[in-house]
Amino acid sequence: MNRKITIIGAGLVGSLWALLLRKKKFEVDVYEKRSDIRLDVENSGRSINLIVTSRGLHALEQAGLMSQALNLCVPVYGRMIHSVSGDLVYQPYGQANERNLSISRTSLNKFLMTEAEKAGARFHFEHTLESMNFHDKSMNFTNGQKVDYHLLFGTDGAGSLVRKNLIKAFPLDYSEKTEWLNADYKELFLPHPNSLDTKALHIWPRGSHMMMALANLDGSFTVTLYLPQKGPVSFESVRSDSEIQQLFSGQYADSLPLMPNFLNDFKKNPQGALGTVRFSNWIYQDSVCLMGDASHAIVPFFGQGMNSGFEDCTQLLEILNQKQTWFETLQTYNERQRPNANAIADMAIENWVEMSEKVADPQFLLRKKVESILEKKFPEIFKSRYGMVTYTLVPYQLVQKAGIVQNQILKELCHNLSSVENLSIENAEKLLKNIYTPFLNEHKIEFKMNGL
Numbered sequence: 001m002n003r004k005i006t007i008i009g010a011g012l013v014g015s016l017w018a019l020l021l022r023k024k025k026f027e028v029d030v031y032e033k034r035s036d037i038r039l040d041v042e043n044s045g046r047s048i049n050l051i052v053t054s055r056g057l058h059a060l061e062q063a064g065l066m067s068q069a070l071n072l073c074v075p076v077y078g079r080m081i082h083s084v085s086g087d088l089v090y091q092p093y094g095q096a097n098e099r100n101l102s103i104s105r106t107s108l109n110k111f112l113m114t115e116a117e118k119a120g121a122r123f124h125f126e127h128t129l130e131s132m133n134f135h136d137k138s139m140n141f142t143n144g145q146k147v148d149y150h151l152l153f154g155t156d157g158a159g160s161l162v163r164k165n166l167i168k169a170f171p172l173d174y175s176e177k178t179e180w181l182n183a184d185y186k187e188l189f190l191p192h193p194n195s196l197d198t199k200a201l202h203i204w205p206r207g208s209h210m211m212m213a214l215a216n217l218d219g220s221f222t223v224t225l226y227l228p229q230k231g232p233v234s235f236e237s238v239r240s241d242s243e244i245q246q247l248f249s250g251q252y253a254d255s256l257p258l259m260p261n262f263l264n265d266f267k268k269n270p271q272g273a274l275g276t277v278r279f280s281n282w283i284y285q286d287s288v289c290l291m292g293d294a295s296h297a298i299v300p301f302f303g304q305g306m307n308s309g310f311e312d313c314t315q316l317l318e319i320l321n322q323k324q325t326w327f328e329t330l331q332t333y334n335e336r337q338r339p340n341a342n343a344i345a346d347m348a349i350e351n352w353v354e355m356s357e358k359v360a361d362p363q364f365l366l367r368k369k370v371e372s373i374l375e376k377k378f379p380e381i382f383k384s385r386y387g388m389v390t391y392t393l394v395p396y397q398l399v400q401k402a403g404i405v406q407n408q409i410l411k412e413l414c415h416n417l418s419s420v421e422n423l424s425i426e427n428a429e430k431l432l433k434n435i436y437t438p439f440l441n442e443h444k445i446e447f448k449m450n451g452l
């Protein structure tokens with residue numbers, strides 16, 4: 001097996017993959033477009049917060065980093081819904097012991113880079129990949145350097161140049177499909193001290209737009225505003241100081257006193273696009289393989305972009321341990337992970353509707369309560385789709401299928417149900433035994449938990 005590995009992109013996935021490969025004694029060189037973020041003092045402390053869930057934690061555990069990573073995280077136990085009038089409704093994520101973890105993307109990236117470097121990976125910063133020659137296995141960087149590779153992993157994010165080079169070189173074999181969301185995002189900052197509960201993901205659902213806030217370790221919050229690009233309430237229509245003020249005082253009034261700098265943040269911070277990228281084939285022979293956002297960028301509403309990218313790493317590692325050649329390893333990875341990536345991409349788009357619209361809908365809330373009762377009464381059989389994505393390692397593709405069967409059962413149980421007190425447990429048990437258990441058995445689904 002080839003022992004010389006090249007990685008393009010030292011983001012979350014590239015850095016973790018470099019570390020895992022070093023643990024297996026591969027020689028690893030990582031080329032990264034940016035300068036070393038660990039030396040960037042100006043931007044330290046401000047970053048998107050990510051939710052780390054079972055799949056991400058499993059990968060960190062495999063890398064031997066679990067306890068150190070947990071020290072960088074803030075636990076989050078549920079959603080706190082803020083209505084327009086400022087009323088609060090709390091929805092726990094799952095059962096009492098189930099929680100998510102919030103972590104700063106930049107802190108995690110720095111931590112993974114340092115650990116990979118300590119393990120012996122060589123990082124080459126300020127190296128922007130420009131073009132590739134797949135026949136003589138060489139790549140050109142924008143600084144004029146030409147470097148040969150043996151086996152190259154493209155972890156260069158949603159706009160991957162490795163992916164684009166594959167399409168350019170083999171247009172008949174490779175194609176990508178990008179669906180842009182009609183909403184963009186902008187980060188804002190909510191400083192400490194404040195009155196928000198740090199143990200909740202705060203959501204201000206407003207139909208076509210919404211705002212979310214996740215706590216940082218110091219008690220401040222990173223806030224993300226999701227707003228359509230065009231339309232009556234949109235980035236296009238909210239531009240002047242008075243329009244921005246009006247949006248916040250009308251829709252997000254309870255957050256206003258907590259964000260003294262929101263106007264400045266709104267005007268200064270970039271507007272980010274959100275999209276889903278599906279790529280037809282993630283590998284080229286036994287010499288190129290894509291992972292993370294480079295092969296499957298998804299919208300962030302299930303909190304699974306990084307988690308699914310980390311799962312690429314653990315899956316590849318598992319397959320690598322079973323196969324004799326890179327060719328077999330990459331083939332199996334490509335066949336196994338692509339359907340899973342498509343499934344989480346679909347579910348993430350569905351969650352945009354759930355988070356922006358449905359979390360405030362009484363019928364939806366009733367259904368969530370029924371789900372929660374089923375989880376409590378039948379823990380061996382029933383775990384909600386959200387719970388399966390977030391707290392288990394069941395492949396996304398199977399979770400998506402399970403969700404369809406669950407929908408059928410929940411629809412029947414909620415039909416004409418005015419209050420959760422009237423739920424017939426007998427009927428629920430019958431439906432689960434007749435419809436759901438055979439499905440679980442057929443697909444050999446077990447709820448492998450991840451020590452959350």
Ligand SMILES: Cc1cc2nc3c(=O)[nH]c(=O)nc-3n(C[C@H](O)[C@H](O)[C@H](O)COP(=O)(O)OP(=O)(O)OC[C@H]3O[C@@H](n4cnc5c(N)ncnc54)[C@H](O)[C@@H]3O)c2cc1C
Pocket residue numbers: 008009010011012013014031032033034048049050051052105127128129130155156157158160161185224272291292293294300302303304305306307308309
């Ligand atoms: C608002 C928002 C919220 C999110 N929330 C969550 C969440 O809660 N949970 C979750 O799991 N995920 C979340 N995500 C998704 C998560 O951020 C991404 O899935 C994750 O960062 C992907 O990691 P990656 O390493 O594949 O790509 P990236 O993090 O994009 O890293 C790619 C790296 O490649 C480098 N690079 C790019 N081009 C080149 C080139 N030509 N040459 C050399 N280097 C190059 C880049 O500089 C970068 O360092 C969120 C995303 C957004 C936008």
